Amino acid sequence: MEIIYDKNVLNSEYTSGPFSITEDLIRKFKSAHKPSELTCQFDEGVSAEICNLFISSLNKPDIKLDFGNVDFFSGQTVDFLSNVKAGDKLTATTKLLKVYAKTGRSGKMIFTEWNTVFINQNAKLISNMKESFVRINI
Amino acid sequence: MSQTHYALGDPIGPLEYTISDKAVIDFISINESPEKMVRFSSSAQAISKKFPACIVPGNMHLILLTEFLTKSIENISIEKIDMIFRHVVKQNIQLIIKGFIINIFYADNIKHYECDITMKNSEGIVLIIANAKFIFKNNLTIPIC
Numbered sequence: 001m002e003i004i005y006d007k008n009v010l011n012s013e014y015t016s017g018p019f020s021i022t023e024d025l026i027r028k029f030k031s032a033h034k035p036s037e038l039t040c041q042f043d044e045g046v047s048a049e050i051c052n053l054f055i056s057s058l059n060k061p062d063i064k065l066d067f068g069n070v071d072f073f074s075g076q077t078v079d080f081l082s083n084v085k086a087g088d089k090l091t092a093t094t095k096l097l098k099v100y101a102k103t104g105r106s107g108k109m110i111f112t113e114w115n116t117v118f119i120n121q122n123a124k125l126i127s128n129m130k131e132s133f134v135r136i137n138i
Numbered sequence: 139m140s141q142t143h144y145a146l147g148d149p150i151g152p153l154e155y156t157i158s159d160k161a162v163i164d165f166i167s168i169n170e171s172p173e174k175m176v177r178f179s180s181s182a183q184a185i186s187k188k189f190p191a192c193i194v195p196g197n198m199h200l201i202l203l204t205e206f207l208t209k210s211i212e213n214i215s216i217e218k219i220d221m222i223f224r225h226v227v228k229q230n231i232q233l234i235i236k237g238f239i240i241n242i243f244y245a246d247n248i249k250h251y252e253c254d255i256t257m258k259n260s261e262g263i264v265l266i267i268a269n270a271k272f273i274f275k276n277n278l279t280i281p282i283c
Contacts, residue, residue: 028168047216049204052197053169070188073196075222080215138188 001101003110004066009096016059018089018121021050026086029053048080048127051090051118055131058094058116065099067110068135074111075132081125089121097130110135141211142274144239150210150253152236157194157202159229165198178229194227203255203268206235214272217250221268232260237270248273 026046084090097113112133118126159179166175175195176183184192200221207216227233234257241252250273257266 025168047204049201049216052200055197056170056175072226073223075220076196076200077218077220078200079218 003099003101005099006061006064009061009063010099011095011097012061014059014061014094015091016054016057016094017091019054019057019092021046021084021086021088021090023086025053026050046084048078048082048084048118050084051092051127051129052078054090054092054118055116058092060094060096060114063096063099063112065110065112065135067108068137070138071133071135073131074134077130079128081127082120084120084126090118090126091120092116092118106136108137142213144211144242144251146239146242148239150237150239150255151206152234153206153210154232154234156232157198157227157229159192162192162194162198162229166195190226190228192229194229196223199223199227199257199266203235203257203266203270206255207237207253207270207272210237211272213275215275217271217273219268219270221266223266225263225265227257227265233265234258234260237268240269 029050094114094116097115099112102109114131116129120126162178177187178195181192200219204216237253237255239253243250252271255268256264258264
């Protein structure tokens, strides 16, 4: 069965940012997301995990997928390539890698995979991130 | 003194905690307007979006897994994390995260460790499976015999 979506999006690059890394952002990041018993141990800037804060702000086009009604985040792979520090400005380049179907107990599912590369103002690679989403019909 | 050597099969953790609704709102608020993310803060909105309840945002989990590793094993740099959701993770439930070393290898004379990680709920249902690679920050160059 053919998956109907806007295939023009496939492998096209979409740029987002710049995302400013400020001391205030780092401070909030270090303190806000952790359970109380955890303490932050970053001592050489902030790990590339901070890029995850910008996921919802990434420029991703609607691929007009003609299936289902609910999207779930289904997975993520992140390469931590460099730390970031206050004053950095990150830019992200995102592209749709693939769209494919699987069938599980709950029926058909359509997966979309996006790849995003974050670089800083000096074009240094910060993070390579692959996200997967699944759309199902409920 | 913290442990700086791990062997195949060595456990990491476990760590038990709960991701509260307040923690989720605090996390969202770092970089987003909470009003834009109401499915994570309003049960009614979450259910209207076909979610079973307010869930933990997907992008929060990788950060929690990172914290799990850096808290459980001191002085490491994480190189990669690969994470797959098996179920959505509801807020305010007890979570148990644990891992174990599955591979040790050398590349460029640096000792790299690989581990598998699971996040389960209190009933033992696996919510997330993950794999991570890390090195110790003060990695000694060890010749491969």
